[in-house]
Amino acid sequence: MMLKLNVNDETSRLRAVVLGTAQSNGPTPTIEEAYDPKSLEHIIAGTYPLEIDMVAEMEGFHNVFKKYNVEVFRPEVIKDYNQIFTRDIGFVIDDKFVKANILPDRDRELPAIDYVLQQINPHNIISAPVNVHIEGGDVMLWNDHVFIGTYKGSDYKDYITARTNMEGVEFIKEMFPNKIVKEFDLVKSKIEPRDNALHLDCCFQPVGSSKGIIYKSGFREESDYMYLVKLFGKENLFHIEREEMYNMNSNIFSIDTNVVVSERSFKRLNNWLRSNDFVVEEISYKEIAKQEGLLRCSTLPLIRD
Numbered sequence: 539m540m541l542k543l544n545v546n547d548e549t550s551r552l553r554a555v556v557l558g559t560a561q562s563n564g565p566t567p568t569i570e571e572a573y574d575p576k577s578l579e580h581i582i583a584g585t586y587p588l589e590i591d592m593v594a595e596m597e598g599f600h601n602v603f604k605k606y607n608v609e610v611f612r613p614e615v616i617k618d619y620n621q622i623f624t625r626d627i628g629f630v631i632d633d634k635f636v637k638a639n640i641l642p643d644r645d646r647e648l649p650a651i652d653y654v655l656q657q658i659n660p661h662n663i664i665s666a667p668v669n670v671h672i673e674g675g676d677v678m679l680w681n682d683h684v685f686i687g688t689y690k691g692s693d694y695k696d697y698i699t700a701r702t703n704m705e706g707v708e709f710i711k712e713m714f715p716n717k718i719v720k721e722f723d724l725v726k727s728k729i730e731p732r733d734n735a736l737h738l739d740c741c742f743q744p745v746g747s748s749k750g751i752i753y754k755s756g757f758r759e760e761s762d763y764m765y766l767v768k769l770f771g772k773e774n775l776f777h778i779e780r781e782e783m784y785n786m787n788s789n790i791f792s793i794d795t796n797v798v799v800s801e802r803s804f805k806r807l808n809n810w811l812r813s814n815d816f817v818v819e820e821i822s823y824k825e826i827a828k829q830e831g832l833l834r835c836s837t838l839p840l841i842r843d
């Protein structure tokens with residue numbers, strides 16, 4: 539049976555997804571090996587998460603998918619390799635699977651889902667030229683729109699936390715001429731996770747059919763933030779603070795327009811969601827959060843209604 543890919547937004551009823559794995563995550567990385575500032579912070583502090591705890595957290599996530607009868611694919615396990623954040627290794631737009639051109643430190647992750655790609659019509663798989671950098675955490679669908687996080691600074695190449703370049707934005711425009719592609723210039727830091735929007739989903743994400751979660755200071759340009767305010771309406775955006783951004787509140791995950799998986803410590807956000815008639819499936823994900831990724835980052839949706 540071939541997979542009939544279909545993703546047009548972030549929140550329609552989910553039918554099939556790739557969920558990353560924390561199995562054989564490997565030993566705690568060295569300072570030199572870290573490729574995001576939050577992992578770095580925990581490596582230095584001696585609080586880097588343990589595999590056994592992260593595996594348990596991902597099982598909790600998997601159980602929510604089972605409850606909602608979502609078909610779940612897992613990557614083949616590579617020995618001692620981090621494969622938690624499947625989101626970034628590729629993404630689906632409409633019926634096309636776009637292979638990401640990811641950070642070289644992470645380039646073994648994509649071949650581990652080859653068995654999934656083999657169930658997709660090869661005409662629907664897109665590869666980008668080598669000058670294109672793009673990761674799935676920066677790509678977000680909103681009906682006619684594709685939102686893309688990028689970094690426009692001339693020092694782009696110095697930032698290991700800048701993962702999507704303007705060539706990546708142009709590539710998506712060329713491949714999807716019928717979409718309105720809007721890029722967002724994100725703040726980046728190599729050393730302070732509170733001032734680093736690693737991907738767009740670390741400072742913004744739509745929920746439901748008309749709402750969104752946003753961290754204003756994640757955007758280098760106020761006009762980019764204003765674009766989303768105009769599109770969604772200010773009253774529909776839940777604004778998070780610096781510490782909430784650091785804890786990754788914008789990185790929850792939607793199973794349906796009224797069902798959201800969230801971290802149980804996100805009290806203020808979860809209350810807002812419930813008061814707006816969302817069903818909030820609360821799970822524990824605080825250990826994985828130490829690696830500067832959360833629930834959206836751990837998933838790669840293949841089919842939504």
Ligand SMILES: NC(=O)NCCC[C@H](N)C(=O)O
Nearest residue numbers: 574623675737829830831835
């Ligand atoms: N979409 C995301 O924000 N993914 C999180 C990736 C975290 C991982 N430590 C990285 O730096 O690539």
